[in-house]
Amino acid sequence: MKDVVILGSTGSIGTQALDLVRANPDRFRVVGLTAGGSNPALFEAQVAEFAPRVHGLGEAASVEAAQAECDVVLNGITGAVGLRPTLAALDAGTTLALANKESLVMGGPLVLERAAPGQIVPVDSEHSALAQCLRSGSATEVRRLVLTASGGPFRGRTREQLAGVTPAEAMAHPTWDMGPVITINSATLVNKGLEVIEAHLLFDVPYEAIEVVVHPTSVVHSMVEFVDGSTIVQASPPTMMIPIALGLDWPDRVPQAAPPVDWTSPQTWQFDPLDDEAFPAVSLARAAGVAGATAPAVYNAANEVAVDAFRTGRLPFTGIVEVVASVLADHDVPSKMQLSLDDVLAADAWARQAATRTIADREN
Ligand SMILES: NC(=O)C1=CN([C@@H]2O[C@H](COP(=O)(O)OP(=O)(O)OC[C@H]3O[C@@H](n4cnc5c(N)ncnc54)[C@H](OP(=O)(O)O)[C@@H]3O)[C@@H](O)[C@H]2O)C=CC1
Numbered sequence: 001m002k003d004v005v006i007l008g009s010t011g012s013i014g015t016q017a018l019d020l021v022r023a024n025p026d027r028f029r030v031v032g033l034t035a036g037g038s039n040p041a042l043f044e045a046q047v048a049e050f051a052p053r054v055h056g057l058g059e060a061a062s063v064e065a066a067q068a069e070c071d072v073v074l075n076g077i078t079g080a081v082g083l084r085p086t087l088a089a090l091d092a093g094t095t096l097a098l099a100n101k102e103s104l105v106m107g108g109p110l111v112l113e114r115a116a117p118g119q120i121v122p123v124d125s126e127h128s129a130l131a132q133c134l135r136s137g138s139a140t141e142v143r144r145l146v147l148t149a150s151g152g153p154f155r156g157r158t159r160e161q162l163a164g165v166t167p168a169e170a171m172a173h174p175t176w177d178m179g180p181v182i183t184i185n186s187a188t189l190v191n192k193g194l195e196v197i198e199a200h201l202l203f204d205v206p207y208e209a210i211e212v213v214v215h216p217t218s219v220v221h222s223m224v225e226f227v228d229g230s231t232i233v234q235a236s237p238p239t240m241m242i243p244i245a246l247g248l249d250w251p252d253r254v255p256q257a258a259p260p261v262d263w264t265s266p267q268t269w270q271f272d273p274l275d276d277e278a279f280p281a282v283s284l285a286r287a288a289g290v291a292g293a294t295a296p297a298v299y300n301a302a303n304e305v306a307v308d309a310f311r312t313g314r315l316p317f318t319g320i321v322e323v324v325a326s327v328l329a330d331h332d333v334p335s336k337m338q339l340s341l342d343d344v345l346a347a348d349a350w351a352r353q354a355a356t357r358t359i360a361d362r363e364n
């Protein structure tokens with residue numbers, strides 16, 4: 001029996017994690033729940049159903065819950081506000097099932113240095129796939145990591161054709177049903193940019209050995225190419241139940257976590273190169289990742305502000321990545337690579353102000 005704390009329990013990841021717990025009462029027990037407070041009725045219902053020892057709303061409550069005695073903390077909070085809870089779980093020595101990629105991307109080495117080997121189990125589907133592909137074998141055998149991207153709802157469009165797309169169109173993800181921020185990030189490909197940095201940090205593979213390919217049906221979740229020319233692929237229909245189950249019970253697999261691919265019916269797997277001109281977010285993330293230090297935190301924070309502006313009609317779709325690029329260009333990356341939490345939070349705050357100014361300037 002694993003005692004689990006779920007941060008962000010009312011969201012897409014959180015509610016699916018609770019479905020998994022409901023389906024496996026002999027395997028998992030909920031001992032902590034937190035959320036942001038935008039859906040109090042759902043949160044109260046969850047607390048009534050699971051009767052966790054600790055529960056509460058907001059960042060401070062999430063930090064406290066992440067420090068509770070348990071076997072695994074699932075961080076399903078969205079955005080940079082997940083950083084302190086991530087650090088709290090790591091400092092408590094608890095296994096961290098990490099969906100909140102933003103905390104790893106912005107914290108970078110700060111997060112990694114607090115983590116014991118194997119303490120972070122990736123829940124992001126691509127990184128769960130990579131971890132599964134890498135389960136046996138040594139890092140020296142790896143030639144490349146290949147992250148798959150659905151391409152989002154605007155796959156195949158030119159930059160000009162992206163200019164007038166609406167938030168409702170951007171929310172229509174072709175393969176995944178997710179929270180609003182990651183859904184918009186999938187449409188801009190910022191999600192894949194964050195995932196390239198996430199893969200570099202989790203698997204210690206250089207940026208030039210991390211590839212992104214477009215795979216519209218999201219059945220292959222990522223792959224590892226080895227030095228002998230062999231590639232191992234992880235495939236399953238697009239559902240987060242498998243990565244969440246692996247996150248909570250790693251290295252064990254939860255039987256019937258989700259239905260497998262039906263190999264008796266015809267399957268076509270399509271892979272296309274990424275169109276960097278229409279979707280510059282991935283190359284921008286690579287540059288931020290290579291620059292290191294505070295650059296990834298700036299990339300993430302500027303994007304969070306720009307996504308909010310797009311969703312509220314203050315910025316066109318293509319403006320999101322333009323704002324991120326402009327804020328990054330204005331950012332002086334410190335030469336010291338060893339950053340404190342204050343350094344990271346200061347860069348995050350600076351980027352939010354810079355992005356807000358840039359958006360306001362564009363409006364005038
Ligand atoms: N959804 C998916 O399939 C995938 C998600 N991820 C990652 O997982 C994370 C969560 O995504 P997703 O579930 O889609 O997002 P959602 O928007 O659906 O859910 C976010 C959750 O975070 C909570 N939250 C927001 N602010 C705070 C806060 N200050 N303190 C505590 N909790 C807070 C929300 O609470 P409330 O709404 O009640 O205020 C909600 O429970 C993101 O980092 C995303 O990138 C990664 C891969 C796949």
Ligand SMILES: CC(=O)[C@@H](O)[C@H](O)COP(=O)(O)O
Nearest residue numbers: 124125149150151152186191
């Ligand atoms: C399910 C998951 O892990 C998401 O991060 C997903 O990858 C988003 O789809 P995109 O490939 O469109 O970004």
Ligand SMILES: [Mn+2]
Nearest residue numbers: 124125126195
């Ligand atoms: Mn993903």
